[in-house]
Structures are given as structure tokens and as C-alpha cells.
Amino acid sequence: xxxxxxxxxxxxxxxxxxxxxxxxxxxxxxxxxxxxxxxxxxxxxxxxxxxxxxxxxxxxxxxxxxxxxxxxxxxxxxxxxxxxxxxxxxxxxxxxxxxxxxxxxxxxxxxxxxxxxxxxxxxxxxxxxxxxxxxxxxxxxxxxxxxxxxxxxxxxxxxxxxxxxxxxxxxxxxxxxxxxxxxxxxxxxxxxxxxxxxxxxxxxxxxxxxxxxxxxxxxxxxxxxxxxxxxxxxxxxxxxxxxxxxxxxxxxxxxxxxxxxxxxxxxxxxxxxxxxxxxxxxxxxxxxxxxxxxxxxxxxxxxxxxxxxxxxxxxxxxxxxxx
Numbered sequence: 001x002x003x004x005x006x007x008x009x010x011x012x013x014x015x016x017x018x019x020x021x022x023x024x025x026x027x028x029x030x031x032x033x034x035x036x037x038x039x040x041x042x043x044x045x046x047x048x049x050x051x052x053x054x055x056x057x058x059x060x061x062x063x064x065x066x067x068x069x070x071x072x073x074x075x076x077x078x079x080x081x082x083x084x085x086x087x088x089x090x091x092x093x094x095x096x097x098x099x100x101x102x103x104x105x106x107x108x109x110x111x112x113x114x115x116x117x118x119x120x121x122x123x124x125x126x127x128x129x130x131x132x133x134x135x136x137x138x139x140x141x142x143x144x145x146x147x148x149x150x151x152x153x154x155x156x157x158x159x160x161x162x163x164x165x166x167x168x169x170x171x172x173x174x175x176x177x178x179x180x181x182x183x184x185x186x187x188x189x190x191x192x193x194x195x196x197x198x199x200x201x202x203x204x205x206x207x208x209x210x211x212x213x214x215x216x217x218x219x220x221x222x223x224x225x226x227x228x229x230x231x232x233x234x235x236x237x238x239x240x241x242x243x244x245x246x247x248x249x250x251x252x253x254x255x256x257x258x259x260x261x262x263x264x265x266x267x268x269x270x271x272x273x274x275x276x277x278x279x280x281x282x283x284x285x286x287x288x289x290x291x292x293x294x295x296x297x298x299x300x301x302x303x304x305x306x307x308x309x310x311x312x313x314x315x316x317x318x319x320x321x322x323x
Contacts, residue, residue, distance in 0.1 A: 002042070002131075002135060004039065004040060004135070005127070005131055005134075005135070005179065005183065008035060008039070008179055008182060008183070009175055009176075009179050011035055012035065012175055012178050012179055012182070012227075013171075013175050015028070015031060015032070015035075015223075016174070016175070016178070016219070016220070016223050019219050019222070019223055020217070020219045025264075026267070028222075028223070028226050028264075029226045029229065029230055029264075029267070029268050029271060030271075032182075032226055032227055032230045033230040033233070033234070035182060036182050036230060036231060036234055037234070039135070039182065039183065040135075041135050041136070041137075042135040042136050043136065044136045044137050044139065045133065045136060047132075047133055047139050047140050047141045049088060049089065049090055049140060050085055050086045050088055050089045050094075052086070052089055052091055052094050054082075055082065056082060056083075056086045056089075056094060056098070056099075057094075057098075059079055059082060059083070060094075060098045060099065060102055063075075063102050063106070064102060066111070067102070067105050067106060067109060067111060070109060070111075071111070072111050072112075072113070073106055073111045073112060073116075075112065075116050077119065080116065080119060080120060080123065081123060083099050083102070083103060084099075084120070084123045084124060084129065084148070084151075086098070086099050087099050087100070087129075087143075087144055087147035087148055087151060088132070088141065088143055088144025088147065088148075089143070090140050090143060090194050091194075092194065092195030092196070095143060095147055095195065096147075096195055096196070099147075100147065100150075100151065103120070103151060103154075103155075104151075104154055107154065107155065107158045114162060114163060114164045114167070117155065117158065117159060117162075117164045118159075118164050118167045118168060120155050121152065121155050121156065121159060121164075121168060121173075124148045124149075124151055124152040124155060125148075125152055125172070125173055125176045125177075127176075129144065129145070129148035130145055130148055130149065130176060130179075130180045131145070131179070131180070131183060132144055132145060134180075134183045134184060135183065138186050138188065140194070142186040142188065142197045142199055143194065143195075143197055145180070145184065145186075145199060146186075146196075146197050146198055146199040146201075146202045147202075149177075149180060149199065149202035149203060149205075149206055150198075150201070150202035150205055150206075152206060153202065153205035153206040153208070153209045154205075156173075156206075156209045156210070156213070157209050160209075160212075160213060165213075165215060170213070170215065170216055170220070171220075173210075174210070174216070174220045174223065174224065177203075177206055177207070177210065177224060178223060178224060178227045180203070181203055181224070181227045181228055181231050182227065182231060184199050184200075184203065184231075185235060185236075185237070186199050186237075187199070187200055187235060187237045187238060187239050187243075188237075189201075189240065189241025189242075190241065198241060198243075200239055200243045201241070201242065201243055201246060203228070204243065204246040204247055204250050205246075207224055207225075207228060207250055208246075208249075208250050208253070210224060211224075211225075211250065211253070211254050211257075218258065218260060218261075221254065221261070222260060222261060222264055225251075225254060225261060225264060225265065226264060226268060228247075229265070229268040229269075229272070230268075232247075232293065232294075232297070233272055233275070233290070233294075234290075235289070235290065235293055236285075236286035236287075236289050236290060237286075237289055238289050238292065238293060239293050239296065239297075240296075244293075244296045244297045244299075244300040245300050247297055247300065248297065248300035248301045248303070248304050249304070251265055251301065252301070252304045252306055252307045252308075252311075255307075255308055255311060256306065256308060262308055262310060262311065265311070266310060266311060266314055269298075269314065269315075270314070272294060273294075273318055276290075276291060276294060298315055298318070301315055302315050302316070
């Protein structure tokens with residue numbers, strides 16, 4: 001894995017520790033932003049995609065038969081690894097209709113044992129699942145990254161319902177998710193012939209599940225909240241496939257849970273608005289995409305009737321003249 005990613009993981013872990021020790025709060029967002037601004041992108045390199053003739057189709061057929069008969073699944077590590085590996089398949093029939101639904105149905109039917117569930121979470125959250133070719137221009141590896149993040153959210157939802165929760169390293173998970181958010185810049189939604197990428201929808205699903213995890217401290221949830229906001233500020237391509245509605249739901253649910261999150265989000269939104277005002281009218285595509293990404297999110301938040309009075313008051317007091 002790229003040394004730069006390893007360094008970022010260490011920096012994020014150290015910053016999160018500072019937050020938990022009370023050494024940082026007001027400056028958390030700007031410091032997260034500095035880490036993102038320091039990321040150096042790489043040149044494009046060839047993406048090695050899964051070989052869909054390597055036995056995945058017979059495996060899916062066997063597992064589907066067992067699930068149809070409501071049988072517990074026999075999943076050696078090799079088979080579980082093969083399933084996760086093919087979440088990166090460019091063929092949506094394999095990636096989505098095949099692997100995604102097979103794992104989901106197995107979880108829904110409680111067909112996976114506790115150890116298999118923990119192993120699944122560990123496989124989905126490893127570096128090669130979440131960070132493959134992530135520093136390069138848009139490429140086909142996004143399907144594997146986004147599918148792993150999306151399935152990780154599903155797996156963590158089911159983990160919360162059994163004893164597997166106590167077997168997970170949540171600090172490692174939080175750091176992996178924060179690293180992924182810092183690095184992911186592919187905002188594509190549906191891609192012709194290849195199906196859904198939708199990385200930011202997967203990110204919101206992950207953050208929503210983690211925000212509802214009672215065993216996770218408030219500091220971790222705050223850390224992930226501000227990591228997302230700082231990344232959103234810096235995206236130079238549009239989020240237009242329903243991500244803003246999902247984000248609004250996540251923001252409102254979290255800020256309604258405790259005043260700490262409300263204060264942090266309000267401060268972040270104000271800083272974002274000030275940065276937009278300082279730049280004045282954009283003169284390039286990236287600038288306009290940043291402007292409208294923020295505007296679409298603000299509009300989605302305004303439509304939330306369950307947003308807190310303070311957030312409603314702030315949003316209704318701001319007007320964007322640039323569009």
C-alpha cells in the first residue's frame with residue numbers, strides 16, 4: 001500500500017486521540033482539511049480486475065442454492081475472500097446481483113456464523129478493499145472500493161444485533177473509514193455498462209451505521225462527521241445522484257442526538273459559507289461544482305422538517321447570490 005496512505009492513517013489516529021484527550025475541538029475541522037490538502041495524487045496505473053471465470057459463478061450458484069433451502073453457509077476463508085474480491089468486478093451481474101445480494105441474503109437469514117461475520121468485516125475494511133487505486137484519476141477500482149464500503153455498512157448493521165460487536169476493533173474501523181473519506185474523490189453515480197459506483201452513498205451508509213453504534217464514543221462520531229464535511233468542501237466534481245438527501249438525513253439524525261454534534265456542524269457550515277464568500281464568483285468548472293455541491297446540501301437540509309431550530313435558523317439566514 002502507498003506510503004502516503006500509511007502516513008495519513010497514522011496522522012488521523014493521532015488527531016483522533018487529541019480530540020479524545022480534549023486537546024482539539026474548534027480546530028479539528030481545519031486540521032482535517034490540512035491533511036486532505038496535503039494529499040498528493042498519483043498518475044494512473046493499470047487496474048487489475050477480478051477474473052470472473054475463476055470459480056466465482058459456481059460458488060455463487062452453490063451459495064444461492066443453500067440460501068434457498070435456508071441452510072447455514074459453509075464458507076471457508078478462501079471462499080469468503082473470493083466473494084469479497086469479486087465486489088470489485090466490473091460486471092454488475094457478478095458484483096451487485098451476485099455477490100452483493102448473496103452476502104446480504106446470508107446476513108438477513110443469519111446464515112453466517114459469528115466468526116464468519118467478524119472475518120467479513122475485517123476483509124471489507126482492509127486496505128486493499130477500501131484504498132485500491134484511490135490516489136489516481138477516476139478508474140474502475142472505484143466499484144470495488146464503493147462496494148466494499150457499502151457492504152461493510154450492511155455487515156456492521158447486522159453485527160450490532162449479536163455478540164460479534166464485542167469482537168471488532170472499532171478504533172481501527174473508525175480510522176479506516178476516516179482515511180477512506182479523506183482519499184475518495186470519485187463522485188460518479190451510475191456508469192454505463194458497469195452499473196453503480198456511488199461511493200459517497202456508501203460513505204453515508206457507513207457513517208449512519210457507525211453513528212447508531214452505542215459502543216462508539218461521541219468523539220469518534222464527531223471525528224467522522226467533520227471528516228466528511230471537510231472532504232465535501234474540497235470535492236471538485238458534482239454529487240447529483242441522491243447523496244445530498246442521504247447526507248441531510250445523516251446530519252439531522254446525528255445533530256438531534258446531542259448538542260455537541262449540532263454545535264460542530266453549525267460551526268463547520270459557517271466556516272464553509274465564509275470560505276465560499278471569500279472566493280467570490282468561481283471562474284472554472286471545479287469552483288462551480290464546489291459551489292453547487294454546497295448549495296444542494298443546504299437545500300436538502302432546509303427541506304428537513306426535523307432539523308433542529310438552530311440549524312433551521314442558520315440555513316434560513318443565509319442566501320447565496322452567486323448562482
